[in-house]
Amino acid sequence: MIVRNLGPVDVMSKEDIERIHEISLEVLQKEGIEFHNEEAREIFKNNGARVEGKNVYIPRKLVEEQLRIAPSSFDMHSRNPDRKVTIGNNNTVLAPGYGSPFVMDMETGKRRGSTFQDYIDFTKLAGASENIDVVGGVLVEPADIPDKIRHARMIYTGVKYTDKVLMGSAMGTKKARDSVEMASIIYGGEDYVKSHPVLVSLINTNSPLQFDNRMTEALMVYARYNQPTIISSLSMTGTTAPSTIAAALVQQNTEIIAGIALAQLVNPGAPVIYGSASSMVDLKTGNLAIGSPETAKMFGGTAQLARFYNIPSRGGGCLTDSIIPDAQSGYESMMVFLTTVCSGFNFVLHSAGLLENYMTMCFEKFIIDDEICGMAREYAGGIKVDEEYLGKTTILDVGSGGHYLSTDHTYRHMKELRQPDIGLRARYMSDRPLPDIVGRAAKRYKKIIEEYQAPELDRDVDKQLLAFLDGIV
Amino acid sequence: MIVRNLGPVDVMSKEDIERIHEISLEVLQKEGIEFHNEEAREIFKNNGARVEGKNVYIPRKLVEEQLRIAPSSFDMHSRNPDRKVTIGNNNTVLAPGYGSPFVMDMETGKRRGSTFQDYIDFTKLAGASENIDVVGGVLVEPADIPDKIRHARMIYTGVKYTDKVLMGSAMGTKKARDSVEMASIIYGGEDYVKSHPVLVSLINTNSPLQFDNRMTEALMVYARYNQPTIISSLSMTGTTAPSTIAAALVQQNTEIIAGIALAQLVNPGAPVIYGSASSMVDLKTGNLAIGSPETAKMFGGTAQLARFYNIPSRGGGCLTDSIIPDAQSGYESMMVFLTTVCSGFNFVLHSAGLLENYMTMCFEKFIIDDEICGMAREYAGGIKVDEEYLGKTTILDVGSGGHYLSTDHTYRHMKELRQPDIGLRARYMSDRPLPDIVGRAAKRYKKIIEEYQAPELDRDVDKQLLAFLDGIV
Numbered sequence: 001m002i003v004r005n006l007g008p009v010d011v012m013s014k015e016d017i018e019r020i021h022e023i024s025l026e027v028l029q030k031e032g033i034e035f036h037n038e039e040a041r042e043i044f045k046n047n048g049a050r051v052e053g054k055n056v057y058i059p060r061k062l063v064e065e066q067l068r069i070a071p072s073s074f075d076m077h078s079r080n081p082d083r084k085v086t087i088g089n090n091n092t093v094l095a096p097g098y099g100s101p102f103v104m105d106m107e108t109g110k111r112r113g114s115t116f117q118d119y120i121d122f123t124k125l126a127g128a129s130e131n132i133d134v135v136g137g138v139l140v141e142p143a144d145i146p147d148k149i150r151h152a153r154m155i156y157t158g159v160k161y162t163d164k165v166l167m168g169s170a171m172g173t174k175k176a177r178d179s180v181e182m183a184s185i186i187y188g189g190e191d192y193v194k195s196h197p198v199l200v201s202l203i204n205t206n207s208p209l210q211f212d213n214r215m216t217e218a219l220m221v222y223a224r225y226n227q228p229t230i231i232s233s234l235s236m237t238g239t240t241a242p243s244t245i246a247a248a249l250v251q252q253n254t255e256i257i258a259g260i261a262l263a264q265l266v267n268p269g270a271p272v273i274y275g276s277a278s279s280m281v282d283l284k285t286g287n288l289a290i291g292s293p294e295t296a297k298m299f300g301g302t303a304q305l306a307r308f309y310n311i312p313s314r315g316g317g318c319l320t321d322s323i324i325p326d327a328q329s330g331y332e333s334m335m336v337f338l339t340t341v342c343s344g345f346n347f348v349l350h351s352a353g354l355l356e357n358y359m360t361m362c363f364e365k366f367i368i369d370d371e372i373c374g375m376a377r378e379y380a381g382g383i384k385v386d387e388e389y390l391g392k393t394t395i396l397d398v399g400s401g402g403h404y405l406s407t408d409h410t411y412r413h414m415k416e417l418r419q420p421d422i423g424l425r426a427r428y429m430s431d432r433p434l435p436d437i438v439g440r441a442a443k444r445y446k447k448i449i450e451e452y453q454a455p456e457l458d459r460d461v462d463k464q465l466l467a468f469l470d471g472i473v
Numbered sequence: 474m475i476v477r478n479l480g481p482v483d484v485m486s487k488e489d490i491e492r493i494h495e496i497s498l499e500v501l502q503k504e505g506i507e508f509h510n511e512e513a514r515e516i517f518k519n520n521g522a523r524v525e526g527k528n529v530y531i532p533r534k535l536v537e538e539q540l541r542i543a544p545s546s547f548d549m550h551s552r553n554p555d556r557k558v559t560i561g562n563n564n565t566v567l568a569p570g571y572g573s574p575f576v577m578d579m580e581t582g583k584r585r586g587s588t589f590q591d592y593i594d595f596t597k598l599a600g601a602s603e604n605i606d607v608v609g610g611v612l613v614e615p616a617d618i619p620d621k622i623r624h625a626r627m628i629y630t631g632v633k634y635t636d637k638v639l640m641g642s643a644m645g646t647k648k649a650r651d652s653v654e655m656a657s658i659i660y661g662g663e664d665y666v667k668s669h670p671v672l673v674s675l676i677n678t679n680s681p682l683q684f685d686n687r688m689t690e691a692l693m694v695y696a697r698y699n700q701p702t703i704i705s706s707l708s709m710t711g712t713t714a715p716s717t718i719a720a721a722l723v724q725q726n727t728e729i730i731a732g733i734a735l736a737q738l739v740n741p742g743a744p745v746i747y748g749s750a751s752s753m754v755d756l757k758t759g760n761l762a763i764g765s766p767e768t769a770k771m772f773g774g775t776a777q778l779a780r781f782y783n784i785p786s787r788g789g790g791c792l793t794d795s796i797i798p799d800a801q802s803g804y805e806s807m808m809v810f811l812t813t814v815c816s817g818f819n820f821v822l823h824s825a826g827l828l829e830n831y832m833t834m835c836f837e838k839f840i841i842d843d844e845i846c847g848m849a850r851e852y853a854g855g856i857k858v859d860e861e862y863l864g865k866t867t868i869l870d871v872g873s874g875g876h877y878l879s880t881d882h883t884y885r886h887m888k889e890l891r892q893p894d895i896g897l898r899a900r901y902m903s904d905r906p907l908p909d910i911v912g913r914a915a916k917r918y919k920k921i922i923e924e925y926q927a928p929e930l931d932r933d934v935d936k937q938l939l940a941f942l943d944g945i946v
Contacts, residue, residue: 209873247864293851330803378766391720400682
């Protein structure tokens with residue numbers, strides 16, 4: 001968890017934000033938004049919205065009321081009380097890459113389909129990371145195990161190999177319920193789960209202006225169980241969203257606040273996160289441009305809108321369009337991640353491992369991104385200022401032309417400089433051989449996976465979980 | 474020139490800044506600061522400071538008065554009126570790497586001594602860059618030409634190959650006067666120079682709490698000619714500065730405001746820039762850690778102190794501790810440069826080309842950094858919000874489940890996405906071969922140097938400058 005001591009960066013004026021809010025309300029009222037799920041439409045209807053076919057026209061008052069009752073922050077719990085995180089305020093909670101179908105093999109230079117073994121290995125890396133707080137999501141899509149069991153195996157892997165906060169499945173009612181049942185086993189009963197957020201799940205909109213059936217089902221399950229959902233738009237400019245950033249923010253905002261309204265109507269006060277994985281499209285090539293400054297700005301606007309609603313936010317990550325961990329991957333990932341943190345996001349998916357926008361996970365990149373996360377954490381921590389740190393006495397003592405190598409003040413503080421991951425890179429002396437950051441990251445991830453010690457899981461819980469997995473048909 | 478539409482990031486509270494200011498005044502009054510130049514000491518003495526040996530004890534009132542009369546912004550001119558830049562306000566004016574004794578040869582993987590040919594080649598790259606505004610400084614140290622002529626050859630190269638703003642020599646009275654004489658030739662007389670800032674020069678303090686003779690001489694020459702000086706501390710924590718960031722900022726501030734006071738006493742209202750190249754030292758290895766988050770924070774504090782005094786600021790750059798343009802070089806350079814811009818710095822040396830902290834210039838890195846500069850420029854430009862950009866009509870037109878590929882709004886704006894330097898990198902399709910950003914940067918810099926067209930220099934001016942060069946003995 002990164003704790004920011006720097007104020008969040010605003011990329012727009014207060015007036016701009018209000019205009020976006022106003023247009024969103026107008027769109028919801030005039031144009032409406034499609035909910036492919038019937039129950040969701042019923043809920044809106046019973047609360048005064050007009051429904052025509054799949055389209056729900058939501059009165060502005062109804063939306064505004066729901067936005068007001070969504071909580072501004074909430075705690076998330078895990079099986080290790082020390083791993084509790086607060087979603088909101090000045091915190092940025094980190095989760096690793098999510099959803100990529102491929103893994104990059106740097107030895108062959110080729111990507112291949114992700115496997116369940118990759119899933120386990122990335123879970124170990126996430127477990128070992130000092131920066132990652134949340135596991136159990138779609139770290140990679142393990143396409144070699146059947147779809148019907150995949151969600152449960154992923155949660156089991158998360159809780160078996162780590163004691164960090166878990167993510168739930170967003171793939172329809174059944175898988176969401178399975179997730180909640182597993183959480184009930186892990187945390188000792190449904191009552192505990194209902195009163196403690198323990199599973200955070202990613203609900204994507206279907207841009208423009210739609211919610212599909214599966215994710216809406218999951219949203220409603222989790223809201224009922226008081227489990228947090230990230231209501232996230234992943235629109236792409238010029239294709240599923242308008243091509244300007246401001247207009248893309250309008251459309252995205254319209255979708256997100258409609259989803260938040262639904263969660264609140266299902267269960268007033270249900271924890272939600274205002275989210276985005278929206279990005280620019282380079283219409284010259286048709287490719288996503290998620291490592292672009294425009295995408296970074298759009299994320300900035302997203303975080304600012306969430307602040308306007310006083311609802312926790314999600315966006316950004318260590319994102320790049322490069323397909324290998326090269327200089328481009330480094331500067332793009334740092335740009336997006338640092339602006340993610342400085343924009344004030346409270347939750348970040350994709351904090352480590354992704355290459356080639358969201359398509360590929362890479363073990364070496366995971367190690368490098370973990371370093372980027374640590375650097376951003378240090379930067380966002382701000383500067384410590386008190387009498388000791390201001391060092392007046394030592395400055396007066398040393399005076400002109402002296403040096404600080406042997407002062408007591410230096411002895412007291414010389415170890416405070418954050419050390420870069422030595423296994424990954426040092427601060428180079430000018431002697432050679434040339435550094436090989438990718439090679440060193442490879443050594444490091446292999447060592448972590450090999451030596452990883454999972455925190456012990458209660459035997460009974462383990463047994464019950466395995467029985468639950470066996471019962472899924 | 475980057476124009477920021479985002480507010481500057483504060484890394485400390487107003488109270489913290491005031492405490493640093495107060496201690497600095499106390500240090501100047503109690504402990505004093507050494508000026509190795511006699512004339513400077515005389516000037517302070519004549520204005521009420523107490524002088525003992527080389528040490529000048531400056532009353533707080535005297536410092537505060539001088540800080541008040543330093544201008545908050547000023548224009549800098551070049552031989553092309555379109556290249557005029559304003560130092561101050563929301564602008565960030567960029568100059569390339571400065572002072573490195575080595576050049577990295579990526580073909581051999583070895584660094585070698587810089588030459589005058591390197592100087593010319595880097596000048597061409599700076600001339601061709603859309604981001605770099607200022608040339609003529611110590612782009613690299615051309616050790617293969619005699620010291621006595623070096624400063625003049627550098628300025629001549631700057632004006633011969635580009636029409637951008639120039640830097641002057643800070644190496645003592647004679648070289649500063651030579652710089653002003655050359656400026657007088659270029660700009661048609663001393664009177665023009667006296668009333669138009671045309672040469673910006675880098676005056677470094679000698680930490681802790683000293684000003685050496687050479688740079689103080691140059692400071693006074695430039696102040697008399699109304700030419701801007703960057704009064705810059707380059708202290709290193711734990712060695713020439715205390716090891717905590719706050720205390721290092723105190724000492725740095727003490728030095729800088731003493732230098733600014735001298736400039737104002739020499740010529741009230743002389744343009745000055747509050748500057749820093751200070752950095753953290755990793756005391757485990759004794760190496761600089763300029764690509765570290767702590768250095769980025771320290772720069773943030775520097776910019777904030779300059780804002781407190783309402784004086785333009787200098788700091789940061791595309792800085793890294795890596796010795797090759799790898800992922801580390803990418804993420805470190807982006808971190809420092811983006812925070813440089815977002816911290817609100819008005820002038821940035823080291824915007825492009827440096828590797829291995831300040832030791833080595835690299836042609837490939839120059840090209841990559843230029844891309845980083847362009848990305849930061851785009852980010853800092855903020856989000857355009859007006860009726861057209863908010864796109865309400867197009868959102869209502871497309872509605873749920875449609876697409877934006879064929880809307881008029883998309884046609885109007887689809888070309889606005891900033892294109893990354895295509896010669897350098899594309900947004901990769903997932904097909905191969907693997908990208909080679911360093912190889913592409915090499916191709917690109919060679920092409921630029923080969924095809925570079927210098928803006929024509931007035932023949933008479935050229936002749937006079939060459940005669941002046943010949944006259945230096």
